[in-house]
Structure formats: C-alpha cells, structure tokens
Amino acid sequence: MATANPHSQAARNAERRNKYHEADVVVVGAGIFGCAIAYALANQGRSVILLERSMKEPDRIVGELLQPGGVAALKKLGLERCLEGIDAVACYGYHVLFHKDEVVFPYPVMDGEGGVLKGGSEENGSANGNEKAVQRRRPEGRSFHHGRFISQLRKACGGHANISIFETEVVKTINSEHTDEVVGVQTQTWVDREAGERKDDFFFGQLTIIADGYASKFRKDYLERAPIVRSKFYALELIDCPFPPQGYGHVVIGKAMPVLLYQIGTHETRALIDVPANLPAASVANGGVRGYIEKVVVPTLPEGVRPPVLAALKANPAIPRSMPNSYLPPTRQGRHAGVILLGDAYNMRHPLTGGGMTVAFNDAVLLAELLHPDRIPDLGRSTAIRSAMDEFYTRRKSLTSIINVLAQALYSLFAAENRQLRALQAGCFRYFEMGITDEPVAMLGGMMRRPLTLAYHFFSVAFVAIWFNAVEVCGGSIFGIWKAPMAIIDAALILWTASVVFLPTCWNELK
Secondary structure, three states: OOOOOHHHHHHHHHHHHHHHOEEEEEEEOOOHHHHHHHHHHHHOOOOEEEEEOOOOOOOOOOOOEEOHHHHHHHHHOOOHHHHOOOOOEEEOEEEEEEOOEEEEEEOOOEOOOOOEOOOOOOOOOOOOOOOOOOOOOOOOEEEOOHHHHHHHHHHHHHOOOOEEEEEOEEEEEEEOOOOOOEEEEEEEEEEEOOOOEEEEEEEEEEEEEEOOOOOOOOHHHHOOOOOEEEEEEEEEEEEOOOOOOOOEEEEEEOOOOOEEEEEOOOOEEEEEEEEEOOOHHHOHHHOHHHHHHHHHHHHHOOOOOHHHHHHHHHHOOOOOOEEEEEEEOOOOOOOOOOEEEOHHHOOEOOHHHOOHHHHHHHHHHHHHHHOOOOOOOOOOOHHHHHHHHHHHHHHOHHHHHHHHHHHHHHHHHHOOOOHHHHHHHHHHHHHHHOOOOHHHHHHHOOOOOOHHHHHHHHHHHHHHHHHHHHHHHHOOOHHHHHHHHHHHHHHHHHHHHHHHHHHHHHHHHHO
C-alpha cells in the first residue's frame, strides 16, 4: 500500500491556507500567547493560520520580564532561541528596598520534583539525602525589550512550514449557518493605506483561538467577567542607571506607591511607577503624574537612581506612557463551540510580579498537550474540545493560581492603604529578612506548583506581622503590658485583613 507523501500534504495545506484561507486552526493575535500556541500546534502537524493587525515591532512598556518558569516553558515549546540576539539580560532574583532597609533573594535551585533543593547552590548540592554531589545551576529569568522578543516569536512562526501569517484586522467571528458554532473570522485588510481603502477577508478553521490581548474586543462575547483596574503603571526608560545588585528585579517600597526597576538591555533600565486611580498626590493641583514622580517618588529612590529618573523626565516633557494594571480571574470555557479565548484576553493579574508571560507560555504548553492529535485527531469535535478545556481549566491552577494570587496579594501589601496593611507590609519584609525566601521566590518565579505552600507562607507572614506589631505597640518595657489589649485587637484586625486580601482572590482562582 502506498504511503502518503508528507511533503505533498504540507504543500496542499499551505495552498489551502494561502489560497483558500482554510486551516485546522485560526489564531487571532500574534502576541505572546498567540505565537506560542500557533508554533506548538504547528509542531504537532496542525495547519495554522496566524492573524495579526500589525506586524510592525510593538512598542510596549510591559511584558519585559520572563520568570525562570516561563523560560522553561519556552524551551518546551522549542522557542528558546527567541531570547537570542535581542540584548536580553539575565535576571537572578529580586532585591527589595523597604525604606532604608534592603534584602536580596535569588531564585533557588530546584530539585526536579517541584521542590526547593535544600542546601543547593550553583556548584553543589544533595537531594533527598543522596550524598552524591550534583551539579546544579540556579534558574535564571530574562528581561528584554518587549517588541524585540515579539519580533523573534513572529519570525519563528513565519519560518514554520505549517504556519501562514496574514497582516489583517479581525472584526468579527463567523458562525455556522445551521448552528452557533464559530467556523472562522472576518477581517479587513489594507489595500491602500493612503486612500484608506480596505477589503474584507475571511479565514476558516476547525478551531478558532482568540488571543487579542488585554484590550480584547471579543472578551465580552465569550466571557462573563470584565477586568478590574485599580491603578496604572507609568513607565520611564533610564539610560545607564546604576542600581546594585546587577541582574536583579528591584522593588522600591517607601512613602510612594511601589516602584519596579529592571534592566531590559545593556544600557536601558525600565522603571514602572504605580499610580492608583484618583491618587491625591498625582492630582492636577499637585502637578499631575509628573509632579508626583518628581516630588514624591524620586526622594524614595536610592541616590544613584535619581539622576537617570530626572533625566528621563527631562528628555520627554509629556506624561509618561502608561498601562492599566488589570486583574481578570479565569473562567470556564467551552460553551461556545469552535472558539476559545486565551492569553491576556482570558486571564490577567497585576504585573507587579512579572508573571504574565510565564502564565501564557505554560498555558500554551498545557493546551497543546490537551489538543494533541493523539488525543483529538479532529479539532472540529466540539465535545472533545469542551472536555479538553475543562481539563485545561483545572490543571493550569497548580501554577497560575499561585502567580495570580501572589500578584494581587503582594500589590495590596506593597501599596498599603491602612494601618493593618502597613503592618502586613512590614511583616512581609521582616519575613524575607529572616531568610525565608526560597519557596516564596520559587513560586514567584513560576517554578513551584503548590498552592497550599503559598497559603502557609502568606499566613506565616501575617503572624510575623502580628508579632512585630505587638512588640512595637507594647514598647518592650514592663509597662507595655498595659498596652497588651491594644496589641490583641491589632492582632485580630491584622489577621482579618490578611484573610480579606488572600482568601477572596484565592477563591476566584481555585473554584
């Protein structure tokens, strides 16, 4: 019996995509998740159409830090080469500056089973009582210019034999004439930009995956929730900014809202300044956002960082570019046959902890596994897709719930708005000062998938906060015993505040 020629099949699939706009999968959005899932499915032999409104290198101020867990997922996808040639900088962990105190904690060595390798280091370590020395390196993240990384991902997709990329804007999904099943999308493609002339195009697939980003135009059609925005990050690009230790993400906590700084190139450092909505210090009367940065933020920064920040403000007299800090809990999908919505369009968390791309790449790894041809040969089987998405929703929680809850909880602590939150903020820093950092930073880096461990550490921080607050209230003298009732009341309020911060977000993620 004759064997089908795979090259001729690939040629026929390419003709279907390019001439007839038909494929197994249509992916809307060539961003982080869209490129990742298109490449993963193409590697499985699926025929993929990838649609993007503009193939111009994007210029964004977020999506610039990839945690070690995201780097590992990128390798599983076969896209690790996309980190090369873009002046990416290694990231070894975090440096927290709390008023005048500071603590540095690197990513820990992992034991290969999702736990921290006790006693591990860059050189040697022993695992589970095994005396044989093992060579282990600490995991590393990467930081970079977002647009350069996206261009590399698109280049990888463009070079794949099973992917065709079209520069066109998707305007709506197309439903079957007989059912509500989505069978493709309608787009508008530029014919003559100067004349403003565009033409309608149509692309069809057994499955449509929408990944059109944080400002998704399709979210309202397929999800029951909308993003919650409490603040914005205003961005500055600092040139040759000295901030030791080099190669760490810096979090500055002082009288101002949290400030993040991390190097994105040999000479460039990104500064992200959190400004909550309706912050009085950033009102027009007080000079707006620029006035807030100059008068409130700059004095909280280390002296060596202040000149580059002021130089960046002077170089551009406009209001710094901003991005909304959004939270969108995940929801079950599968009710709408033929289409799924993923990436930032589906699930977002505060970017304080830099977990967004790590979630996206791990989601792509998991979804590709669940849609593998060995499990679902025909992507047109809506019942099989629905079952896969139910499993996807459940299995992703072990990682994404940790990253999402950490992001929201740490933001609440770092942007403390009342006395109890400030006590928790101080307790969190003291917890890190005590050297209890390996498991927390492993979870932050997307390397540990143990939600119960997160709960243990969060409430341990709460009890540390209660202890230090009690010492401060009672004053350390024998007469402080008369203030004990106040300390007990504070303890109850701090524990209640910790529960309010942690438990509702945890419920949203794990239900």
